[in-house]
Amino acid sequence: MTQDTIILQVNGASKRFGGLQALQNVSLALRQGEVYGLIGPNGAGKTTFFNVITGLYKADQGDFFIKGLRYEPSAVDLVAKAGIARTFQNIRLFKEMTVLENVMVAAHIKTHVGVWGALIQSQAFKREEEDIKRRALAALSYVGIQKFASQRAKTLSYGDQRRLEIARALATEPLVLALDEPAAGMNATEKLALRALIQKIRQSGVSILLIEHDVKLVMGLCDRVSVLDEGHLICEGPPQAVQSNPKVIEAYLGLGASVHG
């Protein structure tokens, strides 16, 4: 696959909540191994867009394709199976489960042994369990939190909870990783580590869709950026071009914004 293969394509997504047009004809295409930023003021429809492509909200209109195949974002679990994994703006971990178990849950769609296999402890079951555990540990060490494996998820620090959420999403072996404000609430050091992690994930070939308010992070990381305002896509392009676009400055960045802002 080349860099130009389109992994995720959304054509004309619209979503209305009562009197509010949250999304109006939003289209975008995400390439293989690309980091794609979605920015915009609060209430612009970024999270709504995430929820629409991941099946949490049903779109009023729109066509959705993964690797050229149409998918219907009608149920969240089907979208996950199609290859989109996401994290949440307000972290959603399985708090009472251990860190390792959190990631082990993500192996569910790639594994098959059912009730019977578990009850009789079949060979296939034992092999699969070993495999799940091994892969989950690998995912934990990939994001650097393997030392917390046997702790409950709720005991982790904020930054590590974010990492765990990313590890869990990656463990579903997705084509697209959708991150909803991953840097929110992080300090400068944690942001740097997050940035390195996202770079690492991109190099592994996973495409990343990123909603983020931290302009510096977005501009430094993303290959392309789209700007949403009041449900409309007002601009798309490389970070530098977007940053100097007058419409974007008016709607979101404000005068005097720069790469270092």
Added chain:
Amino acid sequence: MNTPVSSNGLLGMGMGKRFVGPMVLALLVLPLVLQPFGNAWVRILDMALIYTMLALGLNIVVGFAGLLDLGYVAFFALGAYVYALLASPQLMELLSAYPFLAPLLSAGMHVPWWLILPLSALLAAGMGVLLGAPTLKLRGDYLAIVTLGFGEIIRVFLNNLDHPMNITNGPRGLGSIDPIQIAGHPLSKKLIWGEFELPGVTQYYYLLLIFVAVSVLMCSRLQHSRIGRAWVAIREDEIAAQSMGLNTRNLKLLAFALGATLGGVSGALFAAFQTFISPESFGLGESVMIVAMVVLGGLGHLPGVVLGALLLSTLPELLRYVATPLQDLTGGRIDAAILRQLMIALTMIVVMLLRPQGLWPAPEDRSKTDAP
């Protein structure tokens, strides 16, 4: 990291193993010790084991999958009535109205228990799915209300299905139910070897103990499988679970079905053990009691659930022996039954205040029990 954790795990297992032997021995000897004081004591143990099975089943639904089911006793009732109808004269009387069935029924209705048990398990599982299906979108309080209604519907049905055709014999209940027979020997009959006697209640004790042991094993194996983890994930955060690709609908139905299965089987065993059942035994109070056992013991933690069931099922019986002297102390002014209920309620309140996570919740850091 591996070395200390796994050695801890081994140590933990070794400690566990050291306790298993004496515990099994104690469980085997217990009824023999209580027997001389009267069968009533062993009977209390038998009922405690039946309740343990119920609590284990409900724990799958409430503890693992986090679906608050207040109508769980319906599956217990279903199992009991399936057993009672297939192994008592009741259905015979009903069917004898049809002469062409007479040759089939000449030997009476005595379906063997090893056929009824799987059947009641299957029927209860089906009923679990039927109840689960319309409640899939409901959570917490709303789910509790719907399941509560379901439980009551079943009880009302049992109470009123004595006309136009007398199926359940209404509030009068069903009697003359066959006891469980093993190799031609009904468990209700005393076994005598010379000096040594084994009364029926003790024989049932051992049978029920086997069933409870198998149930514990099943639950623990399910818990430590991808299915069990998926249930807990749904309990913790349904949306996050879905976004991991879990089909929450099927997994919830599976939890309902498997939980109901244990309820159905324990119901059948209950009918065989009591040889008489009536709708009275399957009221809302029972459902609430089973939920209380699970919550008081430790939601989702098997040893806790077993402890909760044993405590809450034996405590009311033990308090009988405390309540009566207390009543005498007050010169008979306070009713013993009321005093007993008061004490049970008080115990539950104190436990929940002191240990809101339950008496024996899952440990906070699991590196010691669960080597990764």
